[in-house]
Amino acid sequence: MVPETSPQVMHRDNKFYQMMFELSRDAILTIEPPSWCVTACNIASVKLFNASCKEDLLTKEFPQISPHYQPDGELSLEKARRIIEHAFQEGRIVFDWRCKRFTGQEFPASIQINRIEINGEKVLQATIRDVTEEQHLKEEQQATQQQLVATEEELRVRYNELKHVENKLRASEAKYRTLTENTLDIIYSIDPQGIITYIGPQVARYGFMPEDFISHNIREIILEEDLGRILKEGKTTILTGKPIRTAFRTRDRAGNIVWFEDNSSFLVDPTGKTGVRTGVLRDITEQKETEERVRKSEELYHSLAETSQDLIYIINAQDRIEYVNSYAAAALGKTYEEIINMDRGAVFPPEISLGQQQYLNMVFATGKPSRFESQILLLGVTRWLDHALNPLKYPDGTVRAVLCISRDITDLKQTEDALKASLDAKNALLREIHHQVKNNLQVVIGLLLFQASTVSSPEIARIVLDTETRIRSMVLIHERLYKSEDFVNISLDTYIKDLVNSLICAYGTKTYINVKYSVDKIQIDQSTLLHLGLLITEVISNCIRHAFTGRSIGTISLAFHRKENNGLILSIHDDGIGIPESCLNKKASTVGLQLISLLGQDQLDGKILIERENGTTFTFTFDYTSQKEEK
Structure with a gap:
């Protein structure tokens, strides 16, 4: 048997390594210096990063298959360089990393980088594992653990609460029983067949005892007019499971109709079957009567509006x-x-x-x-x-x-226009009458002046002149009425000034007379003003003829003011020689003084005061209720 040569062994090892490389379920990348680009990858890498082929990953730098930032906020580029340098120096490093697929989806990964030698060259091999599911399982485990701890704590707290509630319920049972029996509302309970099993003692207000209702059907206390509606509402409530809120009528022991508002609900047993019905009855008779009155009132007002x-x-x-x-x-x-x-x-x-x-x-x-x-x-x-x-x-x-x-108001407007036209016509007629009266008095004055010029007696001439001045005071009144829009009242201020000036001109005295006026703005009716004008004429004429004998200048002060309680006061003062004492000590003998007394006391129903200090002062006070202040 021929021993294997070293190249053959290396080829076999490379082949075995390549097979393990490709069959690995983890993604494996080879990274070579100095660019640290991917120079080799397995099929698992293509699947993990959703690449279309290995070529998509080759030449990619590690940050290019990562998001821009890692979860800790550091740039992936900077962090990757630091980790790669550390792995290359130390030979091995394991760390968590956030990767990004070619589709843009990010996922958590656990990465182990080892320094290896290939053909005598040192490179880095990165093994990448998607730990999404592991992370989810870990999070779920942590959440479950936290939930178990929370549940345990909640159960403990709940148990303590239940014990506390149980104690409170026991302690307050008597109190609620007292409240139930003393409230104005009537608490009741009926079974599924409508039989009353409990009703509060408040029924005594209506002449009954609870025993009068116990074991009776609730239908017996509802008026027939409302019974059908109440039964229908009860069936609907059973189907929907919602509380009942309705109203019905019944009668008290005396037979009077009483309205009750019913707020009740059905209690359901553990099998889901509807059982006892409990509720509260509140007397709303007064409310219903008020509503009825309001309804009738609204009908009445609506009827009035419509008719x-x-x-x-x-x-x-x-x-x-x-x-x-x-x-x-x-x-x-x-x-x-x-x-x-x-x-x-x-x-x-x-x-x-x-x-x-x-x-x-x-x-x-x-x-x-x-x-x-x-x-x-x-x-x-x-x-x-x-x-x-x-x-x-x-x-x-x-x-x-x-x-x-x-x-x-068309008819009213037409009537108003007709009245206005009629009033205008009457005003024109009155104006013409005053004009004619003034002209007639002027004729009389002319005749008197003519008559005075034909007599030789100074006394007769003076009498004629006095008469002429009296008539002239009446002429001024009618002249003012002719020129005025108001045929009832005349402005006192201007009338007095015109009257005094006409008297000074009529007597033609050589004495310069300075007249001072202090007259309130008062309007006087023509009848009163006629007497007042004659009164002022007599007093001013007396001043002009007798007060300033032998003097070149004199002063007359005339004041007319309103007093309290509808009173008026007229004061005429001259700084002349003063009226003789004899005229004050005996009954007035001259025609002038007689006229002053007649006009001041009889016609004006006033009081007269004559004083001789620093001249002569005539003061007249009288009541006058129809005057009005000028606006």
């Missing part, structure tokens, strides 16, 4: 019509269905829609009612409408909608 001859509609915050009554729908020429939930602008004519918007915005913003009038074309006829806008609010005060009531 009203006003346009009634509700506009919500979205500017849509929420409600409209029949009259409004007919007036707008549309049906109820054509208006409800429509935009307001699409229902009302543009001319009214724009006007409404301003007032609606105001009501929504302020929460306060508003009102306005407008003309609108309804069914081809222009009508006047009075619009009342009232806010409808949520409990928090926010306006949710606006109730609008539009009333046809």
Whole structure:
């Protein structure tokens, strides 16, 4: 037998190594310096990295079959270089690595790198194993272990809780029994056949004892009108397993109807069979009566709205019509269905829609009612409408909608126009009457002046002049009424000034008279002003003729003020020589003083005070209730 030569042995070993290399279930790569590229790989490597052939892996660097970063955040390129250098120096290294297949899928791997010699050259051989399943198993094992620990702890805690609950249940059993028996609600229990097995003592409020119901069917206490509905709801609840919430009527011992709200549920036994039904009955009679009153009230208001001859509609915050009554729908020429939930602008004519918007915005913003009038074309006829806008609010005060009531006031407007035209005509007539009276008095004054010029007696001339000034005070009143828009009241301030100036001019005195006025803005009716004007005329005439004898200048102060309690006070003061004492100590003998007394006391029902300090002061006080302050 010929001994094997060394090359033959090497060839056989290489072949054996190649076979083991290819048959390995782990991926094996050969990496050679200096580039550390893959120079050889087995079939398992192709499968592991989802390559199409070995050539896809050859010449690849280790980082090229890895993601950009490893799980610890380090760059795969830098980390791979460091590991390869370490393996080449130490001869062996085992580590975990994150690889990437050609499809882009990443997977965890366990890698062992060994330094080997091939044909006398030192290279690195990397054995790569996909540990995805192992990692999952490990994670699941850890999770299971943690779950077992948690379950054990939970069971221990649960056991302690159950013991605690058991103790609490025992401790509170008496308390709950007391609560059950003292609550206003009635707690009950019935068996599957509807027989009452327990009912609370609260039935005493209705004239019964619990014994009156025990062993009786619950159907016996429900009024016949509600019984069918209640039985149907009970069957539905059994099928669905949901709790019952319903209401029914019964009667108390006196025969009065009582409403109860029933909240109950069925208890299911371990076999899944429906068993006992337990529940709570709450007296809702007052609530039902309130609901009935509200329903009737709503029906009444709806009936009133529907029979009203006003346009009634509700506009919500979205500017849509929420409600409209029949009259409004007919007036707008549309049906109820054509208006409800429509935009307001699409229902009302543009001319009214724009006007409404301003007032609606105001009501929504302020929460306060508003009102306005407008003309609108309804069914081809222009009508006047009075619009009342009232806010409808949520409990928090926010306006949710606006109730609008539009009333046809066309006839009222026409009547108003007719009255205004009639009033204008009467005002024109009154103005003409005052004009004629003024002219007639002017004629009388002219006749008096003519008569005075024909007499030689100074005394007669003075009497005529006094009469002329008195008539002139009346002329001024009618002149003011003729020029005024108010035929009842006359402004006192301007009248007094004009009257005093006319008196100074009429008497033609050589003394310069300075008049000081302090007059409140008061309006006086013509009847009172006629007497007041004559009174002022007499006092001012007396001042002009007698107070400033021998003087070149004098001062008259006239004040007219309002007092409390509807009182007026007139004060006329001159700084002249003063009225003689004899005139104050005896009854007035002159015509002027007699007129002053007659006008001040009798006609004006006032009081007169005459003082002689620093001249003469006439003070008149009287009540006057119909005056009004000028605006």
